[in-house]
Amino acid sequence: MSEPVDDPARQLQNRLDIALATNFDLALVFLPAADIALYVAEGRVDLGITGRDMVQESNVDVQELLQLGFGKCKLCVQAPIKSNIKNPKDLCGKRIVTSFPTLAAKYFKELDPTKTTSIHYVSGSVEAACALGLADGIVDLVETGDTMRAAGLEVVSEIMTTEALLVANPHTAHKELVDTFRKRIAGALTAERHVMIEYNVERARLAEAVKITPGKKSPTLSPLDDANWVAVKCLILLSESNTKMDQLEKIGARDILIYNIHNCRVSNE
Ligand SMILES: Nc1ncnc2c1ncn2[C@@H]1O[C@H](COP(=O)(O)OP(=O)(O)OP(=O)(O)O)[C@@H](O)[C@H]1O
Numbered sequence: 001m002s003e004p005v006d007d008p009a010r011q012l013q014n015r016l017d018i019a020l021a022t023n024f025d026l027a028l029v030f031l032p033a034a035d036i037a038l039y040v041a042e043g044r045v046d047l048g049i050t051g052r053d054m055v056q057e058s059n060v061d062v063q064e065l066l067q068l069g070f071g072k073c074k075l076c077v078q079a080p081i082k083s084n085i086k087n088p089k090d091l092c093g094k095r096i097v098t099s100f101p102t103l104a105a106k107y108f109k110e111l112d113p114t115k116t117t118s119i120h121y122v123s124g125s126v127e128a129a130c131a132l133g134l135a136d137g138i139v140d141l142v143e144t145g146d147t148m149r150a151a152g153l154e155v156v157s158e159i160m161t162t163e164a165l166l167v168a169n170p171h172t173a174h175k176e177l178v179d180t181f182r183k184r185i186a187g188a189l190t191a192e193r194h195v196m197i198e199y200n201v202e203r204a205r206l207a208e209a210v211k212i213t214p215g216k217k218s219p220t221l222s223p224l225d226d227a228n229w230v231a232v233k234c235l236i237l238l239s240e241s242n243t244k245m246d247q248l249e250k251i252g253a254r255d256i257l258i259y260n261i262h263n264c265r266v267s268n269e
């Protein structure tokens, strides 16, 4: 038998721009990154994931809950390498093209309140503006710098660093759900960035070992059959795991094991 076509729940499930969580009271709505902060600030959605640059450009009141660790780049003033512009003040009163008109206008106004800098908005490919004669300089994102260099531009100054954030409406009516969601994401991020290290060390060298692996609160110690030795277990950053193993081996630690963590809840998340 076919499903009734006018069933609203069924229609929502079939939409590509909305995803319904099946085991949590949450609907995900996919929106342009630049519009998300506004929807969150107006309380149309409770939570949003977008860049810090987008939040500040929107100039609205949202609460930053978590830094998500991706989408890292810098918003920079850029000018042609071959120009005489080496200081952002050289661009005050000149023509700027950008996808960030609010941040750019604020930056140049603060730099020199006596001059009116012309700020023009374009929606993408901002780096083309100088070569095409529309701008003396631009304000745009730089990650690797490849796009900037390919366009013959260089960084004149850095306005801000940005990355993806989880933001919330400060007056949400669903505080408990929001907090549970934040904790779930924070737990998954902590698990992704950490590993569990376990090793045996002589009691006489325990103080040195604890200095190398202090754990988030303190390491877990377990006695061994041999009273002169102790087993140590704690979380360390994945990025530091090889260095820590080298250091532990140097102070005589043995049987050093590293485990991946699937998920976790730890304090200070
Ligand atoms: N090269 C990059 N490296 C890291 N983060 C980036 C980069 N470009 C954009 N972002 C980040 O991604 C978010 C969305 O930016 P943007 O709207 O430009 O996305 P997009 O995917 O390039 O969209 P579109 O292609 O439609 O312009 C912003 O928060 C921005 O800081």
Ligand SMILES: O=P(O)(O)OC[C@H]1O[C@H](OP(=O)(O)OP(=O)(O)O)[C@H](O)[C@@H]1O
Residues within 6 Å of the ligand: 123, 124, 125, 126, 127, 140, 141, 142, 143, 144, 145, 146, 147, 148
């Ligand atoms: O320093 P890079 O690693 O080269 O990255 C920077 C580029 O990435 C973004 O552009 P995107 O690809 O989103 O295209 P767009 O300019 O059309 O938004 C940004 O606007 C820069 O153009």
